[in-house]
Amino acid sequence: MSWWLDFSSNAFIVAFYLYCASFICFAIAVGGKRWSNRKPEDHTNRWGKIGFAAAVIGWIAHLTFFFTRWYGGGHIPTSNMYEFMTFLGMAIMFAFIVVHLIYRNMLLGAFALPLVIIIIAYASVFPSEVQPLIPALNNYWLKIHVTTAATGEAFFAVGFAAALMQLIRVVDFTRTDKAGKRAQFWTEFSLFVIIVLIGFLVAVFGFRGAGYESAFKQEVVKIDDNGVATSEIKEVKYSLPPIVAPYNSETVSFQSFLGMKEPAFESPSWLNGVNAGRKLNTVIWSVISGLVLYGVLRLIARKKLTAVINPHLADIDPEDLEEISYRAIAIGFPIFTLGALIFAMIWAEIAWSRFWGWDPKEVWALVTFLFYSAYLHLRLSRGWQGTRSAWLAVIGFLVVMFTLVGVNLVIAGLHSYAGV
Amino acid sequence: MFQNTKCECGHQNPVGTVLCESCGKPLIEELLTDENAPLEMRYDGVARRSQKSNPHIVDRIWNFFSSVKIAVYLIVITLLGAALGTIFQQESTLINLTERSEFAAYYKEEHGTLGVIYHALGLSRTYESWWFITLLVMIGTSLVVCSLDRVLPLYRALSKQQIRKHLQFITRQQVVYSGDMQGDNEAWITEFGKQLKRKHYRIWQEDGALLAEKNRFSRWGPYINHIGLIIFLLAVLGRGIPAWHMDQYLALYEGETRQIPGTNYYVKNEKFTVDYYPENELANNQKGTKVVKLYETKARLFECTDVCDDPIQEPVLTEVKQHDIRVNSAMSYKGLKLYQNSFQERVRFISVHPTLMDVATGKPIGSFDLLMDDPIEKYEVGPYTLKLNDYYPDFGLDEQNRPMTKTREPNNPAFVFRIQGPNLQAKGEIYIYFPMPSEKSKFYQKLLNDSFKQRGDSQGVFSIQVENPIVDGKMNNIKYSEYTTYLNIRMDKAMPYIWVGAAISMIGLIMGFYWQHRRIWLRIDEGKLSLGGHTNKNSFGLRADVAWALGRTGIEVLPKSLDNRRNVR
Ligand code: HEM
Numbered sequence: 009m010s011w012w013l014d015f016s017s018n019a020f021i022v023a024f025y026l027y028c029a030s031f032i033c034f035a036i037a038v039g040g041k042r043w044s045n046r047k048p049e050d051h052t053n054r055w056g057k058i059g060f061a062a063a064v065i066g067w068i069a070h071l072t073f074f075f076t077r078w079y080g081g082g083h084i085p086t087s088n089m090y091e092f093m094t095f096l097g098m099a100i101m102f103a104f105i106v107v108h109l110i111y112r113n114m115l116l117g118a119f120a121l122p123l124v125i126i127i128i129a130y131a132s133v134f135p136s137e138v139q140p141l142i143p144a145l146n147n148y149w150l151k152i153h154v155t156t157a158a159t160g161e162a163f164f165a166v167g168f169a170a171a172l173m174q175l176i177r178v179v180d181f182t183r184t185d186k187a188g189k190r191a192q193f194w195t196e197f198s199l200f201v202i203i204v205l206i207g208f209l210v211a212v213f214g215f216r217g218a219g220y221e222s223a224f225k226q227e228v229v230k231i232d233d234n235g236v237a238t239s240e241i242k243e244v245k246y247s248l249p250p251i252v253a254p255y256n257s258e259t260v261s262f263q264s265f266l267g268m269k270e271p272a273f274e275s276p277s278w279l280n281g282v283n284a285g286r287k288l289n290t291v292i293w294s295v296i297s298g299l300v301l302y303g304v305l306r307l308i309a310r311k312k313l314t315a316v317i318n319p320h321l322a323d324i325d326p327e328d329l330e331e332i333s334y335r336a337i338a339i340g341f342p343i344f345t346l347g348a349l350i351f352a353m354i355w356a357e358i359a360w361s362r363f364w365g366w367d368p369k370e371v372w373a374l375v376t377f378l379f380y381s382a383y384l385h386l387r388l389s390r391g392w393q394g395t396r397s398a399w400l401a402v403i404g405f406l407v408v409m410f411t412l413v414g415v416n417l418v419i420a421g422l423h424s425y426a427g428v
Numbered sequence: 429m430f431q432n433t434k435c436e437c438g439h440q441n442p443v444g445t446v447l448c449e450s451c452g453k454p455l456i457e458e459l460l461t462d463e464n465a466p467l468e469m470r471y472d473g474v475a476r477r478s479q480k481s482n483p484h485i486v487d488r489i490w491n492f493f494s495s496v497k498i499a500v501y502l503i504v505i506t507l508l509g510a511a512l513g514t515i516f517q518q519e520s521t522l523i524n525l526t527e528r529s530e531f532a533a534y535y536k537e538e539h540g541t542l543g544v545i546y547h548a549l550g551l552s553r554t555y556e557s558w559w560f561i562t563l564l565v566m567i568g569t570s571l572v573v574c575s576l577d578r579v580l581p582l583y584r585a586l587s588k589q590q591i592r593k594h595l596q597f598i599t600r601q602q603v604v605y606s607g608d609m610q611g612d613n614e615a616w617i618t619e620f621g622k623q624l625k626r627k628h629y630r631i632w633q634e635d636g637a638l639l640a641e642k643n644r645f646s647r648w649g650p651y652i653n654h655i656g657l658i659i660f661l662l663a664v665l666g667r668g669i670p671a672w673h674m675d676q677y678l679a680l681y682e683g684e685t686r687q688i689p690g691t692n693y694y695v696k697n698e699k700f701t702v703d704y705y706p707e708n709e710l711a712n713n714q715k716g717t718k719v720v721k722l723y724e725t726k727a728r729l730f731e732c733t734d735v736c737d738d739p740i741q742e743p744v745l746t747e748v749k750q751h752d753i754r755v756n757s758a759m760s761y762k763g764l765k766l767y768q769n770s771f772q773e774r775v776r777f778i779s780v781h782p783t784l785m786d787v788a789t790g791k792p793i794g795s796f797d798l799l800m801d802d803p804i805e806k807y808e809v810g811p812y813t814l815k816l817n818d819y820y821p822d823f824g825l826d827e828q829n830r831p832m833t834k835t836r837e838p839n840n841p842a843f844v845f846r847i848q849g850p851n852l853q854a855k856g857e858i859y860i861y862f863p864m865p866s867e868k869s870k871f872y873q874k875l876l877n878d879s880f881k882q883r884g885d886s887q888g889v890f891s892i893q894v895e896n897p898i899v900d901g902k903m904n905n906i907k908y909s910e911y912t913t914y915l916n917i918r919m920d921k922a923m924p925y926i927w928v929g930a931a932i933s934m935i936g937l938i939m940g941f942y943w944q945h946r947r948i949w950l951r952i953d954e955g956k957l958s959l960g961g962h963t964n965k966n967s968f969g970l971r972a973d974v975a976w977a978l979g980r981t982g983i984e985v986l987p988k989s990l991d992n993r994r995n996v997r
Pocket residue numbers: 378381384385388389471493494495496497498499503567568570571574575578650651653654657937940964
């Protein structure tokens with residue numbers, strides 16, 4: 009059995025590198041148009057085709073990872089955060105390939121692939137071991153519900169990538185009026201958020217590679233129904249240097265970092281639980297490393313990042329991007345409805361005896377559904393097209409990501425997987 | 429504002445019509461001024477039901493609910509409300525609290541001031557709140573009104589389309605082509621139609637004009653989706669009907685049979701099992717923890733067939749179903765569903781099989797079965813009769829040191845027997861028996877039996893005890909339950925409607941999103957071809973169709989060049 013699992017991890021690594029290679033090809037397709045003496049369209053086509061080929065082979069490796077892990081682990085690998093996020097990455101690649109085959113837009117990959125790379129890198133933050141299924145997950149609806157929901161979300165992700173591209177394409181740096189400035193700021197800000205995510209990954213993998221660890225303990229006093237107080241000691245391990253310690257905690261071990269010998273401060277009391285401090289610490293580290301990364305990029309570029317990318321997109325029609333974004337969402341919406349709401353309800357009826365229980369994860373799936381239906385209505389009946397609709401596609405994907413990741417990290421419910 | 433609703437083609441249109449229902453000529457002033465702007469083709473420009481000239485109060489309400497703008501507001505407010513409800517736990521998830529004050533205290537303790545505000549605003553009961561339910565009802569109303577308002581006019585417009593459209597109607601579509609024609613125009617049109625047929629268009633031809641259309645059914649997708657949503661919402665509201673809905677919990681120890689309150693059914697828990705994964709099947713980061721593999725209640729369902737409401741007599745039960753209830757595998761019988769909810773590890777006696785001994789000889793006289801729940805009054809053992817004088821399921825002493833029972837649970841049962849038979853006093857002898865093998869109960873048993881002897885209530889000739897209580901490390905002659913299982917018992921008569929609504933909605937979505945309604949109009953006037961195309965989505969696909977068919981009939985164009993929106997901008 010474990011031979012299959014080893015094989016599976018290797019396939020995953022191959023997929024990851026192929027995706028990176030594919031991204032580089034797409035980036036060359038976008039950025040290097042004026043490098044050689046060839047016609048820009050020929051250049052774009054050529055590198056776009058190589059990039060797409062790498063993406064498809066990478067996806068096959070990714071599929072291999074998935075099915076060998078399924079075989080080796082004995083159940084479909086969608087049962088914890090690592091498995092779910094890798095699956096989502098695979099689904100986004102599928103959606104990307106479908107949309108690419110419809111529109112043959114060679115540049116979409118330049119935005120879709122980094123998204124996939126970030127998502128599967130994020131997956132790797134979580135423990136990747138195969139865990140046995142708990143009874144609640146042991147049902148074939150697990151396969152059906154999770155896979156369809158993720159596929160729907162994957163199309164939203166592609167819609168997001170195209171919308172972001174469209175926004176960067178249409179930013180007008182010559183405008184100095186308020187609306188123009190606002191558009192410039194928020195487009196840049198979207199890129200910044202993505203860089204913070206990358207910062208998070210850099211921080212986590214950097215310190216993990218260096219073997220960093222500190223630990224804290226927190227005493228939790230609970231008063232039971234009979235008024236008897238029991239205290240429990242909870243320990244938490246930090247894999248990033250603790251800038252913030254958990255509220256009311258004691259240091260168990262502290263590995264110093266850059267002369268930092270103790271946490272700078274304690275997390276506020278309203279952040280409940282021993283893990284809240286660690287999560288806050290992770291957020292702070294992500295922002296710091298994101299800022300550093302962003303600063304370095306800005307120093308190299310000496311202008312806004314949107315202004316760096318914008319000229320390379322000049323020969324794409326924003327209308328094409330808008331159409332791709334809308335189409336991806338239109339393809340995804342029924343799949344999402346089926347997977348994240350209807351199949352979810354069927355499974356909830358089977359496993360938890362009620363088809364709907366207002367569990368935070370369920371509510372957020374509904375919020376996502378309502379958000380995209382608002383998007384569709386606004387587009388269809390109120391003529392919200394162009395940048396307005398692109399912004400909605402961007403925000404919609406934020407809602408999707410909050411549903412998938414944020415809910416698990418911030419709100420705990422029945423669905424909660426072990427979170428980082 | 430005065431509006432002439434009679435078109436130059438002679439068709440009389442209803443008030444509010446944007447494009448003539450018959451020939452498609454723009455009718456309202458604003459549309460006539462800019463001759464190049466693409467036409468707004470929503471609902472083919474027909475008048476909606478709500479666009480009446482002098483609105484009445486009913487019309488105003490109708491107008492309110494028929495507006496998509498209002499619908500979007502409703503959807504967005506519902507979305508925000510639903511999201512607010514997830515900030516803190518909802519009251520319904522705190523199953524061990526009941527009182528309002530308890531909830532208030534919980535939110536204050538857990539979340540401080542924010543928690544107090546959250547609770548005071550009622551956000552801790554968002555999904556049961558009047559405003560949330562009102563929002564759902566308003567969305568439902570809006571769905572009905574909106575759909576009725578549009579679907580009928582749209583149906584009318586699509587079922588009586590004219591083939592030759594007004595020139596402006598054609599040249600102001602989102603997809604257009606115009607060019608000069610040579611040769612036989614009719615033959616070209618026929619050939620063009622043939623090509624489009626191969627793309628599954630339906631073709632209508634009139635001298636010098638053509639209409640090609642495909643996938644009209646996809647236009648009904650959104651309405652079918654909305655009908656599904658309405659059914660779904662009605663079913664959700666229907667769950668509020670008490671007779672349609674039951675939701676309760678039943679705790680059963682192993683071997684126990686209980687009536688499901690409010691029904692004629694009884695469930696028995698034969699055995700409860702909880703299995704953990706063996707260490708070698710766990711992932712490294714789980715080693716040393718207990719990970720559950722299986723929860724299972726072996727259950728039987730009975731229906732009462734006779735003497736069901738008689739408090740004295742035992743009801744007559746007939747078994748109707750047997751099922752191993754697990755998470756993900758409920759017992760289901762005639763709409764009644766029994767789910768595995770949770771369990772508690774709690775040892776509880778079911779029965780013992782003690783022996784009456786002769787103290788003098790140390791010989792057993794005979795044994796009998798003693799149930800902890802509702803023990804019978806009289807036992808015949810050998811030549812003796814044991815009458816149950818008193819039973820304390822959970823033995824204790826009150827302030828005056830008199831025996832009493834603390835609860836109805838057999839946590840530490842004590843039985844007081846009056847034994848009658850040969851060579852005993854006529855009134856019999858009194859003995860107390862504690863089946864629990866603990867030090868404390870053995871101590872009480874001896875103490876109390878000694879005091880009976882002192883009082884002359886017994887001569888101490890008998891003892892009651894379980895023989896060989898442990899055989900091969902297992903309890904013998906004692907039946908006990910290790911676990912209490914909690915079953916969730918549900919009935920939901922609205923469920924079929926929920927599924928039907930969801931299925932209809934899904935069909936509508938698929939119809940609306942995976943097919944697109946495409947139409948192409950063309951006319952040739954004095955050797956000049958004008959072609960216009962419209963689709964409700966995916967104009968990319970429509971342009972490809974048009975360019976393909978033009979290409980096959982000798983007119984080479986790039987699909988992109990057909991895009992009217994872009995050409996104007
Ligand atoms: C949560 C509730 C709703 C959902 C999920 C929903 C979903 C949809 C979907 C998926 C479409 C098709 C959009 C497209 O083709 O791009 C649509 C169209 C539409 N919806 Fe809704 N809808 C909802 C509520 C409403 C309400 C309350 C109204 C009432 C004003 C409404 C009015 C419309 C209209 C007028 C259309 C256009 C139909 C056409 O293409 O002719 N919807 N809706």
